[in-house]
Amino acid sequence: MSWSIEIDTNTCIGSGMCAGVAPDHFELVEGYSKTLQDRSEPSEEVVDAAESCPVEAILVKEVATGKVVAPEE
Template sequence: MSWSIEVDADTCIGSGMCAGIAPDHFDLVDGYSCVKNATVDPAEQVVDAAESCPVEAILVKDADTGEIVAPAE
């Protein structure tokens, strides 16, 4: 199983929460969030980062099924 991570660049406000929570998965580039790898092994830090984003700019999905893992609806 693997997850895909997407950051909506139009929604991101560059709070840095994701990079602080999951530095192995996110960077801030020019003040906005950027994923280090679009496909990752499941990791709780990725879910925590998506759930903590103040504008819900991060979407985590099951790479095989497309089912949304985070943020919870």
């Protein structure tokens, strides 16, 4: 199973929480979040990063099913 990681660039405020929580998956570029990879193996760090985003700009989904993994609604 793999996950897709999407960042809504219109929503991102560049808090850096994602890069702090999951530095292997996110970085800040010119003050905004960027994924290091568009896909990832399931990882608690990725979920934690999406859940910690203050504006919920990160969306994590299962590639095969499209089911949203994080953030939880």
